Amino acid sequence: MQKPLVGLTRQNVGRELLAGVTLLAIAIPLNIGYAQIAGLAPTAGLYALIVPTVVYALVVSSRQLVASPDAAAAALVASSIGGLAVAGTADYATLALAQAIISGILLVLLAVFKLGFLANFLSKPILVGFVGGLALDILVSQIAKMLGVKIDSGGEFVEKVADLAAGLGTTNPWSLMISVGAVAILLLGRRWLPLVPWALVVLALATIFVMLTSADQAGVAVLGPVPAGPPALTWPVLDWMMWLAVIPSAIALTMVATAEGLLISRSYGDRRHYPTSPNRDLFALGLGNIAAGASGSFAMGSSTSRTAAMDQAGSRTQLPSLVLAAGTLLLLLFGTALLADIPSPAIGAIVGVAILPLLGIREFVDLWRLDRFEFWIGATCFIVTLFVGSIPGILVAFVLTLINLAKRAAAPAIDVLARNDSPSDSLLEQAPRGTTTAPGVIVVRMAAPLFFANADVFVQAVRSAVAAAGGPSEVHHLVVDMEAVTDVDVTGSEAFATLREWLDDEGVALAFSRVRTGARPRLERLGVLRTDAVYDTNRAAVAALTSRVG
Known part of the structure; x- marks a missing residue:
């Protein structure tokens, strides 16, 4: 078996440590935002960066792949568990833990029985449509947060849009000012100085702005007190009927995580000329999800954006993920007071900008140009996911895959x-x-x-x-x-x-x-x-x- 931290040498350890600091700056604000999307406490996003990240980094074959909860996983958690419990309650959090554990077990089974090829049934049009539908649903919630408009974030897409439109008259000018400034810094900063962790800069500046102007007293929502301390090992205690109720969504999470994880792992392995093992990567992701469910977090997958950031920073090992875990633990032990005054509009801006590429606009344009049939497959999956739900979306995705496969197989040369x-x-x-x-x-x-x-x-x-x-x-x-x-x-x-x-x-x-x-x-x-x-x-x-x- 490949040793942990393969590729780490005396010559590149400094670069890897610096990349870890960059990853810490990127991951903390994003994970706080993703936890809120999932309907969980901010600590659920931070806990994912400690035990699950360490377990994954020490087992995975990929030298660069970063595992963490992402926008798609957070949206799936919210849409699937929202119908079983009220967001923010203890029962809701327990169901999220169970969902992560079931997903982890399924990933381990895929690895043990070498069934990773099943993820190939999620073709690019289906992934683009499915993730794009989730991303647009998330974006509506983040726009509401940026404007200071209150909507039911657990509702259906049409209800969210209606609530947002009806609440435009209640837009908070301070929230709007923070959001516009945050988006401008993120977009311009990424263009001119892409190596700077602009998400952390935005959080710091927005927090200082709130503390100096008392904008929270003018109606700007802030994160509020964050409990200090490390994650505690736990296990969800549920009735067996509730365990069964989260299996469909856990399967959806598993398939999306498998398809994206293996694709990203293979892509960077080929690009940087090192071997990867698909089944070992699935095994690592499975153990990471089980660890997430046992340490107060929620389902995790492979982060495309963070992996790309580490590649751009020159990282070629998993040391940055270990630096991330250590830094997050220190923050939870000694620095949670710094998080209390983070304004929600800034978090909404960070998450909104981060998920814009997931809408798949460019990919849909390419599909329209290259293959109209595959374009309509992606569009159908997008519409079903957006207007019906994530689980129907993944079911429709598989049906469309089989139709596409049968169509091509029925007309061989x-x-x-x-x-x-x-x-x-x-x-x-x-x-x-x-x-x-x-x-x-x-x-x-x-x-x-x-x-x-x-x-x-x-x-x-x-x-x-x-x-x-x-x-x-x-x-x-x-x-x-x-x-x-x-x-x-x-x-x-x-x-x-x-x-x-x-x-x-x-x-x-x-x-x-x-x-x-x-x-x-x-x-x-x-x-x-x-x-x-x-x-x-x-x-x-x-x-x-x-x-x-x-």
């Missing part, structure tokens, strides 16, 4: 091959359907596994090829190039048996070329390949063709 009779070579190459390779011989290539979605398509394609070449009276041999047929299911084998009967009735002999060694046992067991095939006097010509097809 089926080529009819012909011999090139030019003097330079005599290799078989692709030709229009119906052209014969030699008198009475057709070679057909199926460029996909043979299964229920494309079996009938293949049979009809072969019949059409024979008919186009003059029918059974002109075609005596059919050669099937099996190089791309890696598998077959029962439906596919039955369809092939029907084709074989038709060929036998019409007097067309059947042969195969380039059968894959790994696929041969299954093809023989299901009856696609037969050893009793008998060919007429052209058998030698067929054998010659099958040895050279390509």
Whole structure:
């Protein structure tokens, strides 16, 4: 097993420690905001940066991936648990702990049984639509916070928009002033000096502004007292029916965390030339979620923004995550008084700016330009997630994935091959359907596994090829190039048996070329390949063709 902190050397330890300070400055304000989105106390976001972060950093294979609660996870927690308990209550917090633990167990099981490939069913359009819907829902709440307008943050999207529109007349001018200044600093600062932790700068300046002007007495909401002390190990005590009630949302969290985590891990591993282990990364994320549920936090995933920030800072190890954990612990022990006067509009501005890229506007434009069908998949997932809910959104995502998969699988490339009779070579190459390779011989290539979605398509394609070449009276041999047929299911084998009967009735002999060694046992067991095939006097010509097809 790979040792913890692989890649750390005497030469880069200073850079890694500095990156850790940067990560601390980025993570603390964001996690406070994400905890509020989730309907939990600020400490729930801070606790996630201690025990879960240490567990994850010491186990994960990726040298750079940062794990933490993010906007999507926070929105999922709020939307799924909001219907089971009232946000801010003890029961609500307990359900969030249970949700994180179940998600962690599922991630560990995915790793143990090497099932990480299931996350591949969440294609880019689906992730863009799903996360974009969650992000827009969050953005409405953050805009209300920036304006000082009170809305029901646990309500449906339409209700939030209606409450926001109705409350525009109650906008607090001090809150608006803080928000405008915060957004300007974040956007301009990121553009001109991207390495500066502008989120921390905004929190510090906004807090000083509130303390100097007493803006809180003019109606500006502040964070308020934050309990001091380290996280305490705990375990959610719930009725088994409540455990069952959070399983669907835990599955949704697991799938999104798996898809995003593996994608980001592989991407940075390839970019920075170090190996990663998908199953180990899932195992680390699972242990991190279990630790989150056992230490007063909520579900965590892989943070794209923080990982990108660490890469930009030159970090190539997990030491910054350990620095983050140590710094957060010190803050909880000695510095919680500094958090009490943080204005909510500043937190709303930080979270709002952070989630803007998650809306996926650029990705939707690219999808529209590249593939309209995939654009509508993403758009449908976006709309369902936004107007119906996160759990229906993830269910629709899987249904759309299966439809997309079936659509593509049902139309495989089926080529009819012909011999090139030019003097330079005599290799078989692709030709229009119906052209014969030699008198009475057709070679057909199926460029996909043979299964229920494309079996009938293949049979009809072969019949059409024979008919186009003059029918059974002109075609005596059919050669099937099996190089791309890696598998077959029962439906596919039955369809092939029907084709074989038709060929036998019409007097067309059947042969195969380039059968894959790994696929041969299954093809023989299901009856696609037969050893009793008998060919007429052209058998030698067929054998010659099958040895050279390509």
